[in-house]
Amino acid sequence: MAESALPSDKLHSPDDRHEEHGHSAVPYLVVWIALLFFTALTYVTGTMHLGGWALPLALSIACIKSAMVALIFMHLKESSGATRLVFVTALVFLALLMFFTVADVATRFKPATPAGAPFGTERSQPEGLLEHEMPAEE
Amino acid sequence: MSDEAAGLPEGILAHHFSSLDRQNEAMKLGMWLFRSTDILLFAGLFTGYAVYRFQFQLAFTECSRHLNITLGTLNTVVLITSSFTVAMSIHFARTDHPRAAAICLALTILFALGFLGIKAVEYSEHFREHALPGKYYASEEVKVAVVAGMSVLSWLLWRTLQGRYSSRYYTGLELGGLYWHLVDLVWIFLYPLLYLI
Numbered sequence: 047m048a049e050s051a052l053p054s055d056k057l058h059s060p061d062d063r064h065e066e067h068g069h070s071a072v073p074y075l076v077v078w079i080a081l082l083f084f085t086a087l088t089y090v091t092g093t094m095h096l097g098g099w100a101l102p103l104a105l106s107i108a109c110i111k112s113a114m115v116a117l118i119f120m121h122l123k124e125s126s127g128a129t130r131l132v133f134v135t136a137l138v139f140l141a142l143l144m145f146f147t148v149a150d151v152a153t154r155f156k157p158a159t160p161a162g163a164p165f166g167t168e169r170s171q172p173e174g175l176l177e178h179e180m181p182a183e184e
Numbered sequence: 185m186s187d188e189a190a191g192l193p194e195g196i197l198a199h200h201f202s203s204l205d206r207q208n209e210a211m212k213l214g215m216w217l218f219r220s221t222d223i224l225l226f227a228g229l230f231t232g233y234a235v236y237r238f239q240f241q242l243a244f245t246e247c248s249r250h251l252n253i254t255l256g257t258l259n260t261v262v263l264i265t266s267s268f269t270v271a272m273s274i275h276f277a278r279t280d281h282p283r284a285a286a287i288c289l290a291l292t293i294l295f296a297l298g299f300l301g302i303k304a305v306e307y308s309e310h311f312r313e314h315a316l317p318g319k320y321y322a323s324e325e326v327k328v329a330v331v332a333g334m335s336v337l338s339w340l341l342w343r344t345l346q347g348r349y350s351s352r353y354y355t356g357l358e359l360g361g362l363y364w365h366l367v368d369l370v371w372i373f374l375y376p377l378l379y380l381i
Contacts, residue, residue, distance in 0.1 A: 092380025104376035
């Protein structure tokens with residue numbers, strides 16, 4: 047009989063429900079402060095012009111932030127296996143789509159820039175080009 | 185099962201569920217499935233972004249300079265804080281403080297309005313600069329999600345004020361929270377990708 051019960055039946059037996067009053071708000075506060083800190087970190091590092099490292103760093107910070115939101119704010123940490131599986135499956139398919147598409151695009155031959163195009167297909171900007179072309183920025 | 189639902193507001197336990205716990209689990213699983221399809225929708229958009237950014241790096245860098253980083257950062261803080269207030273409203277409902285839960289929900293709705301307000305300021309700037317590709321280029325995915333989220337939050341606020349959520353039952357509130365947090369999740373990635381190139 048006990049084996050036929052869902053795990054959730056055991057997790058939230060009627061006795062457990064009274065313990066909701068002991069539920070702590072501290073993790074939410076900690077995560078909120080951490081999210082603000084990481085936002086500040088993203089802003090500071092994002093305006094430092096770190097070159098090739100800027101994007102991986104920004105995305106890594108974003109991954110840490112979203113992990114905190116998912117685990118604590120969205121209660122994934124205390125969720126049952128089925129909900130975790132759904133979320134992880136979505137992430138796996140996101141990774142599959144992104145990885146193969148970006149890998150394809152990143153390893154293609156460089157296309158030629160059409161004459162007169164306002165922006166080229168070059169991967170990195172030539173030295174001093176933007177300052178020349180966009181004097182209105184300053 | 186009927187004694188379990190006893191004392192709860194009427195109509196919470198649907199007749200086809202054997203217990204409230206099973207219903208709660210099913211509801212959460214359903215919401216996560218819905219949010220996962222949303223993640224996959226955004227996966228397509230982010231992949232499109234990645235491909236174009238790879239091909240037109242200069243254009244992306246230049247266009248990003250027309251965005252107001254201060255407003256973008258402010259919006260990030262607003263959304264993060266709104267996620268925090270939703271989490272707190274669920275916490276308060278769970279610990280039987282319905283009034284605090286309602287206040288937190290109301291704050292969240294205000295933050296959502298703030299987000300849309302800041303977006304409106306940004307877009308009116310773009311409109312003045314003629315930087316938008318078309319007249320109706322306002323139907324950005326995130327904003328649709330925010331408006332939908334605000335409707336959900338308002339409805340939850342109404343239900344909270346009616347006293348429907350407590351330590352015995354707060355799954356409805358939890359589902360609204362799940363909806364709202366995903367907006368935040370998406371924005372966490374959009375912020376560095378759009379504003380900080």
